[in-house]
Amino acid sequence: MTSKINTNSRFLYFFLVVFSLLIGFSAPVYCSEPHEDSIDQTHDEVGHGHESSGPVDITAVAFEHILDSHSWHFWGEGHDAVSAPLPVILKGNNGITVFMSSEFHHDTKGTVVVEKNGERFVNFEEKIYYANETPNEYGQYVTLTAVDKEVSVANEAPLDFSITKNVTQMFISVALLVWLFTSIANAYKTHGVTSAPKGKQSFFEPLIVFVRDDIAKGNIGHGSEKYVPYLLTVFFMILVNNVFGLIPIGANLTGNIAFTLVLSVATLIITNINGNKNYWSHIFLPHAPKAIWPILIPIEIVGILTKPFALMIRLFANITAGHIIVISLVGLIFVFKTIYIAPVSVAFALFIDVLECLVAFLQAYIFTQQSEQA
Amino acid sequence: MNLFILASLIEPAVGLIFWTTITFILLLVLLGKFAWKPILTAIKTREKGIEDALASAERALNDMRELKSNNEKSLAEARAARDILMKEARETKDAIIAEAKTKAQADVERIMSSAREQIANEKNAAVAELKNQVAALSIEIAEKILRSELSSDEKQKALVNNLMKDVNLN
Secondary structure, three states, X not given: OHHHHHHOHHHHHHHHHHHHHHHHHHHHHHHHOOOOOOOOHHHOOOOOOOOOOOOOOHXXXXXXXXXXXXXXXXXXXXXXXXXXEOEEEEEEOOEEEEEEHHHHXXXXXXXXXXXXXXXXXXXXXXXXXXXXXXXXXXXXXXXXXXXXXXXXXXXXXOXXXXXXXXXXXXXXXXXXXHHHHHHHHHHHHHXXXXXXXXXXXXXXXXXXXXXXXXXHHHHHOOOHHHHHHHXXXXXXXXXXXXXXXXXXXXXXXXXXXXXXXXXXXXXXXXXXXXXXXXXXXXXXXXXXXXXXXXXHHHHHHHHXXXXXXHXXXXXXXXXXXXXXXXXXXXXXXXXXXXXXHXXXXXHXXXXXXXXXXXXXXXXXXXXXXXXXXX | OOHHHHHHHHOOOHHHHHHHHHHHHHHHHHHHHHHHHHHHHHHHHHHHHHHHHHHHHHHHHHHHHHHHHHHHHXXXXXXXXXXXXXXXXXXXXXXXXXXXXXXXXXXXXXXXXXXXXXXXXXXXXXHHHHHHXXXXXXXXXXXXXXXXXXXXHHHHHHHHHHHHHHHHHO
C-alpha cells in the first residue's frame, strides 16, 4: 500500500500545496470564530449557566464544529450569530411536522418552545425533544438529571429527519459531484477521445484512472470493472466532503459516524452479495490445520462485520481527530488569553490542516481500498 | 468531559442515516448512469485507441523495415540479373561473331569451290571446243591434203602405205 501511495505522491503533493495555500488564508477565520468569549454554559455542571466570564470551554467550541446541528452557523454568538436556518422535519405522535430551525432563535439550551402540529418541541444541544409543560428554574423545558456530573435528558424525543447542516452539505456535495462529473462526461462526448483532456477533465482523469487501476484492479483483480462505479462514487463522495470539512464553516460530514456507517454498510452488503467462492472458502475453509478451525471460523465470521466496522470507525475517527486538534490548537490562544501564543497556534494548526489535506485523500483512498479487501 | 455530548458524537443519528442512504443511492445511480459509464467508456476507448495506434505504428515500422530489406533484396537481384544478362549478351555476341566467321569461311570456301569448279568446267569446255575445232581443222586440212594427195594414183598409194604403216605401229 505504501508503494501505491508513493507512486501517487506527486499528485497528493500538488493537492497539499494548493490546499495549504487555501487554508493558510482561511486560518484567521478559524481564529476569530470562538472570539466573543463563547462560553457554552451547558457544559458547566448541569447544563444551565448564567456566568458570562470564566475559562473558555474549548471542548464546547470543538464539539460545535464537529457535531451536526439544525442550522448552519457561520459566525457570531448568541443572538448576534449569523446562521442559515434549515428545515426541521420531525416524525412525532401527530405525524410529520416541518418548520425552520430559525424558530428556535439560535437556542440550544431547551429554553425556546416551538409549538407545531399540536406538539411542543425544544432544542437541547442540537437534539429535538418534546417540551415539558413548565420550565425548570433555568427556563429550560427539559428534565435534566445529573449523575456524577453527567447530564441526561429524561424527555421523549420525536424521530428527527431534519435537513441538518450535514445533510445540507451532503446535498451540496452531491450537486457538485453530479455537475462536475456529468460535465466531464460531456467533455468526453464533445471533444472526443482522441484529444488530450482539458481543465477539470485532466485534473480528475488521473484520479479516476487511479481508482480504476490501482484500487479496483489492484485489489479485486479480474472482474473489477463491475465495482469501479461504486468505488469511484465512494472515493469522490468522501474526498469532496473531507475537503469541505476542512473549510472552517463547512460541516464535518465524513467525521460523522452516521455517514460512515451508511457507507460501510453499503460496502458490507456489496462485498457479501458478490463474495465469490474464494471469499467464502476463506471464511469457512481457512488455510489452516483443521484442529484450529473451531477457533478460526468464528473469528472469520466476526471478521465479516469487523472489517466494515473498522472502515466506519477509521474514517470517522481520523477526520474528527484532525478537526479536534486544529480547534484545540487555535483554542490555546483563548485559554492562555494572550495573542503571543497565536503564531505558535496558527503554525501548528496550519501544519495539522496540511496534514488533514493529506488525510482527506488518504482516507478516501483507504476507505475505498479497504472496501475492496473487505 | 460531558458524556452527553460525547454520546451524540458516537451515536449515529437516524435522520442523517436516512438522508445519507437516500442521497448515496441517488448519487450512485446518477453518477453511474450519467458520469462513470461515459467517462470510463471514453477512457477505455482512448486507451484502446492509443494501444492500437502504437501497435499499428509498430506494424508500420516493421512493414517499412521489411520493405527496405525487400528493396535491397530486389536491387541485389536486379544487379545479379543485369550481370547475367550482360554475360549472356557477351556470350551471344561472341557466338554470333564466331558463327558469322565460320559461316563466312564456309561461304568463301563454297564460293571458291564453285568458282574452281566453274573454272574447271570452262576449261574443259574450252578444251573440248578447242579439240573440236582442232579436229575440224584437221579434217579440213586432211581433206585438202587428201584432195591434193589423191590427185594422182601414186600419191594415193604412198598415202595408204604411209597410213598403214602408222596403223601397224599403233
